[in-house]
Amino acid sequence: MKTFLWIFSLLLGAVACTTAPKDQPGDTDDSFSFVFMTDIHLKPELGAPEGFQMAIDSVNAIHPDFVITGGDLVDDALYATHGRADTLYNLYKKMAKGFDMPVHNTMGNHEIYGYGVKPALDQNHPEYGEKMFEKRIGKRYYSFDHKGWHFMILDGIEKGDVNLGTYIGKVDDQQLQWIKKDLEDVYPQTPIVVVTHIPLVSIMPQITRGPLYGDNHGSLITNQQEVLAPFRFMNLKLVLQGHLHALEDNNLMGRTHFITGGAVCGKWWKTPDDSPLQEGFLKIDIKGDDFTWSYVDYGWETGIVSP
């Protein structure tokens, strides 16, 4: 980071991504779009299923090539009984079948089972921790290619402790090795999108807690520099983030955008209808190796007015 100038800008708007297969970096005349929808926090209460269905219908009307979710799909497994977590996972899987296009999921802290359960859960439980997500949804980190763009989905959540809290933002050593290995097959010119629930870069802690606030164990990826180091000479165009229920576009030297993508649930399904940030998701339009983004308010209203 010492050789970088960080240029931050807050925008309300849009993103992008594209490419040819790994063997044809940047060689594409295709345009495509995808949707990034984060922080759904699906549960039976507060009309969340109706709201999520409205979001699904809105996505299907847009016809993106695929959807990437940004984690916190359910609310919640982290502090819940197994029965509640089971119900919520089943609800999500059932409703997600309503998407007309492929869905690539990212794990959030609220998908992790047992870290916050009291009394403490037996860690030998077959679905303890990340295993619940892996068993029911899919891999916690992986990559895929689409029309010349390379997408890398990360798991940025580790177990905390009595000092750091229930969980912390961190990418484990196994993944750090995988990132390097995965990038060996990617041309330096290939546009790359990284997805992580907990942000790698955000100005939100500074805005909400002040410039001297430093206890970001649960808000940001604490080993961010280790994660980003392998990308230094790669074409990292876009980092898509969730967790903070905020919309921001941090533009690093016009080279890499760190975008936190709002929230499908807004403020946990209690968003005042006059709030500046409404329930929504990102639509990202790719052309060549460039992108634009827009935040789609899919229309959910709570009837709540700001005090």
Ligand SMILES: [Fe+2]
């Ligand atoms: Fe969330």
